[in-house]
Amino acid sequence: MAHASENLLPYQGERSGSAQKKQGMLQGLMHSQATFAWVLIAPAALYLILVVAWPLAETIRLSFTNANIGGETYIGTANYEKLLSSRKFARTVYRTFYWMFLSVSFKIIFGLIGATLLNAAIPGRALFRMLVMPPWIVPVAIGCFGWLWLYNGHFGIVSGALQYLGILDGPFEFLAYRQSAFYSAVVTDVWVGLPMVTFFLLAAMQGVPRDLYEAAYVDGASRWYRFRRITVPQILPVIITMSILSIIWTFNSFEVIWILTEGGPRNATTTLIIDTYKMAIANFRFGQGAARAVIVVTLLSVFSLIYLFALHQIKKRFEAA
Amino acid sequence: MMDRYSLPHKIFLYFCVALFLGFILLPFFEMFMTSLRPLEHLFRSPYQFWSDDFSFKAYSQMWDTVPLLPRYIANSMLISISVTALALAFVIPAAYAYARFGFKGKSLSLGIFLAVNMFSGAVLLIPLYKLLRNYGLLNTYFAMIVPGAAFLVPMGIWLLKSYLEKIPRELEEAAFMDGASRLYTLRRVVLPLAVPGLIVVGVAVFLSAYAQQFLFAITFNSVKEFMPLPAGILEFIGYQSVKWNQMMAASIIGMLPVLVIFLFLQRYLVAGLTAGAIKE
Numbered sequence: 297m298a299h300a301s302e303n304l305l306p307y308q309g310e311r312s313g314s315a316q317k318k319q320g321m322l323q324g325l326m327h328s329q330a331t332f333a334w335v336l337i338a339p340a341a342l343y344l345i346l347v348v349a350w351p352l353a354e355t356i357r358l359s360f361t362n363a364n365i366g367g368e369t370y371i372g373t374a375n376y377e378k379l380l381s382s383r384k385f386a387r388t389v390y391r392t393f394y395w396m397f398l399s400v401s402f403k404i405i406f407g408l409i410g411a412t413l414l415n416a417a418i419p420g421r422a423l424f425r426m427l428v429m430p431p432w433i434v435p436v437a438i439g440c441f442g443w444l445w446l447y448n449g450h451f452g453i454v455s456g457a458l459q460y461l462g463i464l465d466g467p468f469e470f471l472a473y474r475q476s477a478f479y480s481a482v483v484t485d486v487w488v489g490l491p492m493v494t495f496f497l498l499a500a501m502q503g504v505p506r507d508l509y510e511a512a513y514v515d516g517a518s519r520w521y522r523f524r525r526i527t528v529p530q531i532l533p534v535i536i537t538m539s540i541l542s543i544i545w546t547f548n549s550f551e552v553i554w555i556l557t558e559g560g561p562r563n564a565t566t567t568l569i570i571d572t573y574k575m576a577i578a579n580f581r582f583g584q585g586a587a588r589a590v591i592v593v594t595l596l597s598v599f600s601l602i603y604l605f606a607l608h609q610i611k612k613r614f615e616a617a
Numbered sequence: 618m619m620d621r622y623s624l625p626h627k628i629f630l631y632f633c634v635a636l637f638l639g640f641i642l643l644p645f646f647e648m649f650m651t652s653l654r655p656l657e658h659l660f661r662s663p664y665q666f667w668s669d670d671f672s673f674k675a676y677s678q679m680w681d682t683v684p685l686l687p688r689y690i691a692n693s694m695l696i697s698i699s700v701t702a703l704a705l706a707f708v709i710p711a712a713y714a715y716a717r718f719g720f721k722g723k724s725l726s727l728g729i730f731l732a733v734n735m736f737s738g739a740v741l742l743i744p745l746y747k748l749l750r751n752y753g754l755l756n757t758y759f760a761m762i763v764p765g766a767a768f769l770v771p772m773g774i775w776l777l778k779s780y781l782e783k784i785p786r787e788l789e790e791a792a793f794m795d796g797a798s799r800l801y802t803l804r805r806v807v808l809p810l811a812v813p814g815l816i817v818v819g820v821a822v823f824l825s826a827y828a829q830q831f832l833f834a835i836t837f838n839s840v841k842e843f844m845p846l847p848a849g850i851l852e853f854i855g856y857q858s859v860k861w862n863q864m865m866a867a868s869i870i871g872m873l874p875v876l877v878i879f880l881f882l883q884r885y886l887v888a889g890l891t892a893g894a895i896k897e
Contacts, residue, residue, distance in 0.1 A: 329719075330720035332718070333715075333717075333720045333723075336710035337714050337715070339711070340708065340710070340774065343767055344730070344733055346767075347745070348741060348768075350744070354747075358743060358747075409637070413630065413634050417620035417622075427638050428638065429883065430642070430879075431641060433879045434828070435827055435829075435847050435872070435875070436831070437828075437831035437847035438847055438868045441648075441864065441865070441868045442644035442645065442648040442865070443644055445648070445864075451660055456665075457666075487641070490641070491641065495887065544735055548736070576743045576746075577836055582747060585743050586743050589743060592740050593740055596735050600732065
């Protein structure tokens with residue numbers, strides 16, 4: 297960046313002669329450059345303060361009130377105490393982590409498999425790469441309408457195919473039972489996130505130096521060995537990055553569950569986000585909803601710190617190597 | 618040599634690709650097939666994989682079942698385009714500042730911007746909902762445009778910054794030496810050069826804006842006339858018997874604009890999106 301400022305120095309700088317004066321000019325310019333930069337950034341910053349930072353602060357404040365549609369009074373930490381002693385809430389937290397664990401694991405495992413397949417030198421791979429994209433591009437809500445139909449017991453293709461294969465002996469409503477609704481939602485969430493994970497892993501695989509593979513090939517290493525000992529270690533930073541980003545996105549995933557089940561049946565698919573939304577927006581209990589939102593934000597911050605820490609470690613390791 | 622596959626190996630690879638793509642494309646395939654089948658055929662028992670009379674009737678009938686459908690489509694476009702324009706108005710100057718200048722607090726402020734990506738709108742809805750309600754702004758386009766655009770600003774800054782960093786500085790320096798002001802340089806030298814990047818970023822923001830409408834619409838709006846398509850399609854479920862074939866037809870119409878944009882720009886989009894994020 298220092299080079300840039302020197303290059304952008306106006307012409308008079310060269311003519312001024314004295315080195316000391318030049319130094320002064322440079323500093324003055326740096327100053328004005330910083331001012332100009334902040335002027336350019338200010339609108340975006342103010343906008344985000346208004347729409348993101350202020351609501352965040354306000355959410356924290358509301359979490360200490362019993363705000364509802366009528367009004368609000370300060371009630372201290374009562375909302376939090378209620379949550380911490382609630383077994384129902386404990387189950388929701390557990391469910392959210394289970395949901396995250398399953399969905400993220402599948403996204404990463406199938407993302408690795410998908411990226412490997414799309415990276416293989418076989419005819420048609422350009423087309424295959426293109427065909428993977430749609431769930432990423434299409435609005436999640438609309439994709440979920442399709443899944444809603446797929447999971448339909450009497451008329452959906454999943455139930456139909458399983459009956460045809462003899463695995464089911466009658467129509468099965470996937471979204472009507474607690475267990476099956478939960479796992480169905482996981483499958484749909486994996487479907488939503490898989491293309492993006494696959495593409496980032498693919499991009500990382502394409503960046504692995506070819507001579508590493510060639511050297512291993514000459515030494516007689518098998519494909520599986522090359523994948524394990526070259527591909528995976530080389531793209532590990534991206535695998536870690538995508539895992540943590542997937543954790544954040546899956547944690548935030550709202551539309552998939554809302555459209556498929558609205559958190560039901562009997563709360564079987566109610567994650568923290570859904571619980572927050574139901575409490576605050578559907579039931580107008582802003583205070584209790586806000587307390588949940590604060591817990592969500594806290595957990596998200598923890599994930600992000602882990603992310604930053606992981607990035608830092610990766611950087612250190614790569615610089616050392 | 619190394620990339621040669623034996624025939625069984627090749628068959629195995631194609632088989633896996635087929636399975637993978639099958640999972641990815643199954644909902645789209647099923648949505649399309651469902652939209653072609655008459656309603657009575659959908660409800661046949663036992664389940665039938667094939668109908669004998671496919672037709673595009675659902676695509677003409679859906680406009681009668683949900684008369685406001687054209688309005689929903691127009692709303693969707695209006696909201697996405699407004700969100701994109703609004704977001705870009707904030708993104709362009711900020712991305713330029715991050716791409717070109719070194720200043721104190723640069724990486725910290727950029728980090729804070731990116732941290733916004735961590736929150737989905739769902740967490741911050743409560744105060745926004747209260748605020749919009751107090752000012753009587755619920756059930757307006759405003760409520761679906763202004764909060765939504767903010768969540769796309771960080772992504773836009775990041776993508777455009779990566780692009781602008783690739784534009785050679787010499788041109789700007791030349792303009793600068795000729796006595797052009799900074800703002801003039803930005804407007805007349807940088808922006809024209811950045812057009813391809815702006816298009817990629819604009820399209821990426823538009824696609825996200827189109828995709829995120831649902832949450833803001835179902836939360837901040839309950840007036841039918843203002844509904845965007847993804848929320849409007851839910852209306853098909855509201856009827857006594859769900860007209861699944863028409864609902865799927867409407868969904869396909871709703872996906873068409875983004876799929877068409879994607880088809881034309883896919884190479885640039887994929888390169889732009891992955892390059893911006895992998896770099897870290």
